[in-house]
Amino acid sequence: xxxxxxxxxxxxxxxxxxxxxxxxxxxxxxxxxxxxxxxxxxxxxxxxxxxxxxxxxxxxxxxxxxxxxxxxxxxxxxxxxxxxxxxxxxxxxxxxxxxxxxxxxxxxxxxxxxxxxxxxxxxxxxxxxxxxxxxxxxxxxxxxxxxxxxxxxxxxxxxxxxxxxxxxxxxxxxxxxxxxxxxxxxxxxxxxxxxxxxxxxxxxxxxxxxxxxxxxxxxxxxxxxxxxxxxxxxxxxxxxxxxxxxxxxxxxxxxxxxxxxxxxxxxxxxxxxxxxxxxxxxxxxxxxxxxxxxxxxxxxxxxxxxxxxxxxxxx
Numbered sequence: 001x002x003x004x005x006x007x008x009x010x011x012x013x014x015x016x017x018x019x020x021x022x023x024x025x026x027x028x029x030x031x032x033x034x035x036x037x038x039x040x041x042x043x044x045x046x047x048x049x050x051x052x053x054x055x056x057x058x059x060x061x062x063x064x065x066x067x068x069x070x071x072x073x074x075x076x077x078x079x080x081x082x083x084x085x086x087x088x089x090x091x092x093x094x095x096x097x098x099x100x101x102x103x104x105x106x107x108x109x110x111x112x113x114x115x116x117x118x119x120x121x122x123x124x125x126x127x128x129x130x131x132x133x134x135x136x137x138x139x140x141x142x143x144x145x146x147x148x149x150x151x152x153x154x155x156x157x158x159x160x161x162x163x164x165x166x167x168x169x170x171x172x173x174x175x176x177x178x179x180x181x182x183x184x185x186x187x188x189x190x191x192x193x194x195x196x197x198x199x200x201x202x203x204x205x206x207x208x209x210x211x212x213x214x215x216x217x218x219x220x221x222x223x224x225x226x227x228x229x230x231x232x233x234x235x236x237x238x239x240x241x242x243x244x245x246x247x248x249x250x251x252x253x254x255x256x257x258x259x260x261x262x263x264x265x266x267x268x269x270x271x272x273x274x275x276x277x278x279x280x281x282x283x284x285x286x287x288x289x290x291x292x293x294x295x296x297x298x299x300x301x302x303x304x305x306x307x308x309x310x311x312x313x314x315x
Contacts, residue, residue: 004163006060008075169199
């Protein structure tokens with residue numbers, strides 16, 4: 001079994017770190033407890049960024065499944081500001097980014113996870129670390145984020161199986177949207193988006209918004225189908241993305257299976273047309289007529305391709 005790498009994207013700024021000496025350990029008293037939506041898992045953190053990172057570390061480790069421990073690696077890609085990367089804690093003179101890294105190490109040791117298989121590689125948001133100069137425009141910033149993420153994820157370890165997890169809790173709107181676009185492109189390259197979350201500091205809950213990413217991907221697939229009549233991307237989406245919510249009821253599972261079979265019939269019909277295979281085209285035509293007009297009808301034929309809601313898609 002080959003190497004698997006999990007990449008965790010998280011925007012981190014200096015105001016998301018608790019700078020009290022007593023809180024350098026992630027599990028000290030007085031920290032907030034964050035619940036995971038629809039789960040009994042709980043995480044402690046002195047800032048809104050620590051708990052979701054802990055959750056994603058656990059989620060990434062579970063995603064490895066039966067992969068041998070020596071073939072696992074987690075790469076945390078914190079998108080850091082100048083203020084955090086070069087700033088110091090006025091109480092003890094510690095570098096703020098070093099505090100961030102030590103918080104991660106503390107949690108890994110507490111959970112008995114191997115620290116040597118988790119590394120942190122910063123992506124620079126608003127400055128150039130080579131000359132320590134701030135960027136003058138968002139174009140420079142977006143180029144830096146793009147280059148940092150692609151160098152780490154796309155251009156390294158080409159033979160490894162890779163997947164991505166994202167924490168949207170921090171960051172400005174431009175950064176969040178940029179990360180969304182990058183994540184979509186990574187999926188186009190075959191790098192799966194496993195989990196997308198954010199933490200709500202008011203109700204102390206970690207919420208999953210993975211289904212929004214699924215809907216965005218599905219819209220792209222629908223667009224491809226609308227333009228070319230080729231259902232290949234849609235069929236791949238519904239058969240390989242593992243998108244069905246584990247809590248889906250029997251009716252939802254039945255509709256999902258009907259949808260997948262309908263897409264397979266459309267795919268077969270399309271392939272027959274492409275290669276002029278008249279031998280099997282009538283069979284696919286008959287199946288499609290049953291799907292759209294007969295007792296096998298897969299929801300309303302005018303909207304059958306989009307039978308999705310937050311409950312239908314895996315969160």
